Amino acid sequence: MGPKAMGGMASVDNGFARFDHVRIPRDNMLSKFAQVTAEGKYLQPPHAKLSYGGIVKGTAADVELAWSQVQGATISIRYATVRRQGTKTNGLETQTINYPSVHYRILPILSHAYVFIQLGRNLTKAFDNMSSRLASGDTSLLAEMHATTSGLKVLITSMSITDLEVARRSMGGHGYSGFAGLGRIYAEYLPAATYEGDNFVLDQQVVRAALKSLSRLMSTESPSADTLSPSSYYLRLLLKSPESIPTLTAGAWKNSSTAVSLLEWRAALMVQDLARHAKGPDASANQRVSKAVTEAFVAAQVGLMSQELQLTETDNRVIQDLYRLHLLTTIESSLADLLSFKIINPTSDSVGPIRSLRADIASLCLDLLPNAIGLTDAFGFTDWELDSALGVHSGAVYESLWEKAQTEPLNREEVTSGYAPDMAKPQFSLESATVADIPVLAKIFTEAFANDRDTELKYLHEAPEAPYDMMSGALQHWMSRPSKCPVLKAVRSGEILGWMCWGYSGYDAEANIEAAEENQTEESEPRVRKNIRAGAYYETSEKDDTPAIEQDEATTAVDDTPEKIKCLKAIEDKENDYWDEILSHKCMFIVATAVSPSHQGQGVGSALIRWGTAQADLDEVSCWVHSSDSGWKAFEKNGFKEHRRLELELDEYADKPREGGDGKWGKYIFRYMQRKPHVGVS
Numbered sequence: 001m002g003p004k005a006m007g008g009m010a011s012v013d014n015g016f017a018r019f020d021h022v023r024i025p026r027d028n029m030l031s032k033f034a035q036v037t038a039e040g041k042y043l044q045p046p047h048a049k050l051s052y053g054g055i056v057k058g059t060a061a062d063v064e065l066a067w068s069q070v071q072g073a074t075i076s077i078r079y080a081t082v083r084r085q086g087t088k089t090n091g092l093e094t095q096t097i098n099y100p101s102v103h104y105r106i107l108p109i110l111s112h113a114y115v116f117i118q119l120g121r122n123l124t125k126a127f128d129n130m131s132s133r134l135a136s137g138d139t140s141l142l143a144e145m146h147a148t149t150s151g152l153k154v155l156i157t158s159m160s161i162t163d164l165e166v167a168r169r170s171m172g173g174h175g176y177s178g179f180a181g182l183g184r185i186y187a188e189y190l191p192a193a194t195y196e197g198d199n200f201v202l203d204q205q206v207v208r209a210a211l212k213s214l215s216r217l218m219s220t221e222s223p224s225a226d227t228l229s230p231s232s233y234y235l236r237l238l239l240k241s242p243e244s245i246p247t248l249t250a251g252a253w254k255n256s257s258t259a260v261s262l263l264e265w266r267a268a269l270m271v272q273d274l275a276r277h278a279k280g281p282d283a284s285a286n287q288r289v290s291k292a293v294t295e296a297f298v299a300a301q302v303g304l305m306s307q308e309l310q311l312t313e314t315d316n317r318v319i320q321d322l323y324r325l326h327l328l329t330t331i332e333s334s335l336a337d338l339l340s341f342k343i344i345n346p347t348s349d350s351v352g353p354i355r356s357l358r359a360d361i362a363s364l365c366l367d368l369l370p371n372a373i374g375l376t377d378a379f380g381f382t383d384w385e386l387d388s389a390l391g392v393h394s395g396a397v398y399e400s401l402w403e404k405a406q407t408e409p410l411n412r413e414e415v416t417s418g419y420a421p422d423m424a425k426p427q428f429s430l431e432s433a434t435v436a437d438i439p440v441l442a443k444i445f446t447e448a449f450a451n452d453r454d455t456e457l458k459y460l461h462e463a464p465e466a467p468y469d470m471m472s473g474a475l476q477h478w479m480s481r482p483s484k485c486p487v488l489k490a491v492r493s494g495e496i497l498g499w500m501c502w503g504y505s506g507y508d509a510e511a512n513i514e515a516a517e518e519n520q521t522e523e524s525e526p527r528v529r530k531n532i533r534a535g536a537y538y539e540t541s542e543k544d545d546t547p548a549i550e551q552d553e554a555t556t557a558v559d560d561t562p563e564k565i566k567c568l569k570a571i572e573d574k575e576n577d578y579w580d581e582i583l584s585h586k587c588m589f590i591v592a593t594a595v596s597p598s599h600q601g602q603g604v605g606s607a608l609i610r611w612g613t614a615q616a617d618l619d620e621v622s623c624w625v626h627s628s629d630s631g632w633k634a635f636e637k638n639g640f641k642e643h644r645r646l647e648l649e650l651d652e653y654a655d656k657p658r659e660g661g662d663g664k665w666g667k668y669i670f671r672y673m674q675r676k677p678h679v680g681v682s
Helices: 052-063 066-082 100-135 143-171 172-176 182-195 201-220 231-239 256-274 285-308 313-333 335-340 355-376 397-406 435-448 453-458 466-478 513-518 526-532 562-576 578-582 602-617 632-637
Strands: 084-089 092-095 429-432 489-493 495-505 587-595 622-627 641-649 665-677
Touching: 052 143, 066 092, 066 100, 066 143, 066 182, 066 355, 066 466, 100 143, 100 285, 100 313, 100 355, 143 172, 143 182, 143 201, 143 231, 143 285, 172 182, 201 256, 201 285, 201 526, 231 256, 231 285, 256 285, 256 313, 256 335, 285 313, 313 335, 313 355, 397 495, 429 526, 429 602, 435 466, 435 489, 435 495, 435 587, 453 562, 453 665, 466 489, 466 587, 489 602, 562 578, 562 641, 578 587, 587 602, 602 622, 602 632, 622 632, 632 641, 632 665
Parallel strands: 587 622
Antiparallel strands: 084 092, 429 489, 489 495, 495 587, 622 665, 641 665
16 A cells, blocks of 8 residues: 555555455354354344454553553663763763753653553453453443543553654654664554544543443432442542542642542543533543543552552652652643643642642652663663664663664765766776885875874884885885785876775785695795784884885984883784784785875775775685774774774873873774675675
8 A cells, every 4th residue: 555654664564455256155254243144144243342342452452552652761761871961070971861851851751651561461451351251242341441441542652652752852863863763663653543443533432431421420319439430430529529629738749649639530520521511612622531531540540550569668669759750740731621620729839739740740850860771671672672773771872873874875885876976986096006106105104194193102202204214115115015915096187195005914916815825935924924014113023134114224223212112112013913813814904004184085095995805805805904093983984893902091101291282192092903705795
């Protein structure tokens, strides 16, 4: 029948079937109560309303849909606990759940969910009892069950739809993301307001049952509350004087029975008023009365549930607070009716019943805040069930959101396919670098790493041209082994934008793996790896006959490097021995790379990376990189995952403050990152 609103229920294939000249056997007539004999005679069911049992079953099942409401509460509470914004406390911004404007919205959702889920369980037991009686032809409980389930279905689905949207909006802009999960839950839940009985139609059923109960109660000479069913027990209050409405003294809201009584009085007076003005012009009366009647029933059930709790003292207090929060927020949303029927009388003083009501709600929310996460964790949702980046159990919401974003097809390309083809193509070409390019490549390196704190610190006491000279020597070293470490450059209109040196371990760029193994050069594989690696640092191995940097003997004779920086270099060199373990396997690795600062963010680095990863995929080998503190995100974007890290507090190795800013060198993190081959991926 086509797609559904907002993409919800996409997996449900709604449609119809038409049969022409198809004979249906009598045994397949779905005749649980009515029968058709072999002679074709129709036998009526023992009770005309027995078939309503199937309808009631569907309605009762909808009551248990409050689990979607719980999911919404769980996601929004977890996110609001992690997210920080605004005023700083002890160096950290405030958790958004601590703002009254946030927890005043989302904690009541949690209270509703706890109440509705327990009601759903109780209703299931009652329905099973009714079903067993129906099987024997006893329909005495059917009307009561129909009225109860109809009212609860309307109330719970309507409130859940509203609560899911409130929960989503409490998460700010991120709540609108599909990765938040709440949009999907909302879209899936929304049709609950119309399937298994449209809510506006079911309102009529609830009101009709209420008016019948009132009529039966008042039609006897001696009306008695004993004749009332549980769903209409609130009508007993009409047998009392209005003066018996509880007076709201200071502290009255601390007692749950106050809220229960007020909600029952509201329902009773509204049903009585509707009976007196049944033919009036009030078109919305059914919806308001149905809501009042059902909320009175729920309140009475909450009162019973509170008395039946069998928990430890601490747990009991928390659940009692949750139940009371549900009752008080129900009162708050019903103030128009309560004031109209003078059940609550407004006052102008600062401690009037409405002011104290809202003060108590705020106080309850604060009391529940420390247990908010525990109350949501109690439902035991797995991350798979919630399917929400912002509601993950670990609390790593932003990491999860970033990870989800990597799966988005639009993020797999530098320029999306929606743009013109000439824009989607890189506006540069990749070519092999030559010895003549070394001065430009070394200059790009020094410019790109000018603000790299680790590089800056290690060269702090050396000549300004030292990084340039180091990289010039390293590039000469790599270019002498083009089959082991090809150097690529990105070129546009003759200008070099950036470059990258790739290394091969276990094979080379010009021969397959088997040939490389059979035709080893005199220099062993570990030796080659060591030389390649050494070229990227300050000095080569003592056994290496090809120095990475040509230096004047007089210059190298004296080393004025402070001991702290020597220690830093030694730690990094020792950590770089990890390469020997990594490169003992066949793989490709990034030796060095740099993109001109004026051309960063244009896809140059990604293009250079993808050149190597495409080759690695063909050869079915992993790619590795030892990333600087600022470069790891570019590698992660192209499929690399962190495998190991080295964290350094650079201030421990510095002999003087860094120029500019606060003078701190800060923490620096080297990351070993791996990208596994994407076999069979074009």
